[in-house]
Amino acid sequence: MMHIINLIAWCIFLLITGLLLKLANGWYHTSFFSTSKTLDVFDVATPITIFILFGVLLASKHLIKQHRIYGEWKLQYSKFILLGILPVMLLLILDMTLNQVKAYTVATFDLYPISILVLIICGYYSTQSLYKERE
Numbered sequence: 001m002m003h004i005i006n007l008i009a010w011c012i013f014l015l016i017t018g019l020l021l022k023l024a025n026g027w028y029h030t031s032f033f034s035t036s037k038t039l040d041v042f043d044v045a046t047p048i049t050i051f052i053l054f055g056v057l058l059a060s061k062h063l064i065k066q067h068r069i070y071g072e073w074k075l076q077y078s079k080f081i082l083l084g085i086l087p088v089m090l091l092l093i094l095d096m097t098l099n100q101v102k103a104y105t106v107a108t109f110d111l112y113p114i115s116i117l118v119l120i121i122c123g124y125y126s127t128q129s130l131y132k133e134r135e
Contacts, residue, residue: 051116055123063127071132083125087118 056063095111 048119051119052123055120056127059124059127066132069132071134074131074133076129080126080129084122084129088122091115091118
């Protein structure tokens with residue numbers, strides 16, 4: 001019975017993931033012209049926050065298990081930097097250089113699907129790097 005519930009939960013999860021990605025792709029291709037600098041910041045920060053929080057949601061089972069343990073919260077710095085922060089930094093560097101390279105090349109490369117995956121992975125591994133050390 002538990003396997004059926006897990007299968008249904010994964011199907012719902014995959015459906016929500018597909019809808020979220022379709023919605024995010026729709027945000028990316030809209031012609032929204034903001035009238036203030038604050039809206040420009042929100043236009044960039046909102047999808048980034050949604051995808052990082054989606055990765056945190058994926059790792060919430062680990063976080064709940066760690067929350068039940070008595071002890072002090074610790075952070076695995078190597079895992080946090082290598083798997084949580086470094087991919088986002090590489091994505092930013094790739095995005096900046098790709099925009100400059102696009103001006104000189106005919107072929108285009110859409111970085112948006114990769115950026116979605118990297119942001120979800122960032123949220124997932126940032127959450128996985130938190131743990132409690134038993135007293």
